[in-house]
Amino acid sequence: MAEVLDGEHVHLTADEVHARAVAKLPEISRATVYNTLGELVTLGEVLEVSTDQRAKRYDPNAHRPHHHLVCARCGAIRDVHPSGNPLADLPDSERFGFTVSDVEVTYRGVCPNCAAA
Amino acid sequence: MAEVLDGEHVHLTADEVHARAVAKLPEISRATVYNTLGELVTLGEVLEVSTDQRAKRYDPNAHRPHHHLVCARCGAIRDVHPSGNPLADLPDSERFGFTVSDVEVTYRGVCPNCAAA
DNA sequence: TCCTACATTGGACTCAGTCCAAGTCAAATG
DNA sequence: CATTTGACTTGGACTGAGTCCAATGTAGGA
Structure with missing residues (x-):
């Protein structure tokens, strides 16, 4: 699942991540995406970015x-x-x-x- | 209504602003608070601060x-x-x-x- | 007084995110 | 091989913040 974000230098909303995840694992649920994103964030693999828009965005480029x-x-x-x-x-x-x-x-x-x- | 924020050096959520507004104008509705906050923001009188929490906060100290x-x-x-x-x-x-x-x-x-x- | 324009209301609605009981699967155990 | 156990996933209900809108109220002008 991590692969979905990997290599993307864009900043996706959780829903967009979900949409991409569905392309690979058609059965995946939003809850799982939120769980996984949450984990990746605490692992420091991914960054949460809160803009002024409503939805948070996730930034895969957490290392630099x-x-x-x-x-x-x-x-x-x-x-x-x-x-x-x-x-x-x-x-x-x-x-x-x-x-x-x-x-x-x-x-x-x-x-x-x-x-x- | 602007007075509610004035002089407060705290960063209230819209709901907190609403709560204080109610203290002065018991009939005031959330919609009005959002409208007014929106105006104040576009006037540059008040700043929107988005933290990681869910709710935006409003910062009356927009001048400095x-x-x-x-x-x-x-x-x-x-x-x-x-x-x-x-x-x-x-x-x-x-x-x-x-x-x-x-x-x-x-x-x-x-x-x-x-x-x- | 009546009309018009406009702000305000309250409640329904949306959208992002969370929660949780039930279901699924695989590895570990007998 | 069959069963148990535990972790992960599901889907759907729920929450909380914010938006929208039709109906109402109010003030000012003719």
Whole structure:
């Protein structure tokens, strides 16, 4: 089942993952897809991305740290590798006692497609 | 109705906003709260924050640019003002033709409360 | 006073995600 | 080989957040 996501450099919703899974295992249920995605997420194999859209998206590219560029109109997502490490930009005085383990940077804008339309 | 959010430096869900609104205008409906929140968002008076939780949260502090520190356990949110400007860290070559207008940085970690528990 | 325009209501609806009892299968055991 | 056990899967019901819309209420203008 993991193969469904593998090699895809796109960011699918759970339903899209389900649709693809069905192509290979016609009997597979949504519950199983959610279970498996959940596992993959806790294993760190896959990343959950919550955009402004309703549905979460799943990012198979969990191994290379990267950020996301989201189109505010159509919701398209691109991976992006900025320079700089925003974690370093957060001084202790701004941590309020939190144990900060992760940063997630989301750039918002309008993609070329939507800008043209 | 805007007053409900005003002065609150917390990040309420729409339902919490509704609950507070009811305290002042007992007849107010959820639909109205969503309408008003939507307007405030497009006016730029209020910020929508999507965490990993299911419900979006609304941030009344839209005027000072800031980022968020989210507790992965309890979902608590704190405003945070890091140094540095991550927009500048995104070279043109990583913009893929997008018109990038905004960055949103979310630090994830565990808050002191949850760490203690 | 009556009309019109518009915001508000409440309730039905959608959609993503979760839950759970029942079913299925395969490996382990007798 | 037959049976038990345990883990995985199923499908369908359920929940919670958000949206939609027809009906109602209200304010202001003629």
